[in-house]
Amino acid sequence: MGWIALGLGLVLVIEGLAIALAPSRLEEVVALIASLSRERRRAIGLGAMALGLGLVWLAKALGVC
Secondary structure, X not given: OHHHXXXXXXXXXXXXXXXXXXXXXXXXXXXXXXXXXXHHHHHHHHHHHHHHHHHHHHHHHOOOO
C-alpha cells in the first residue's frame, strides 16, 4: 500500500508542477487531446501505461525499490 501511495504522490507532484509552471499551455494541450479520436487517445493511454510499467520493472531490476 505504501508503494501505491508513493506512486500516486509522485504523479500528483509532477502534474501539479506542470500546471503551476504553464497554466496557459495546459489549455492548449487539453484542446489538442479533445481533438483526437477516441481510438488515438486510447492508444496514447495504453502506450503511457506500458512505458510506466517498463519504468517500474527497470527500477525493480536495478534494485532501486
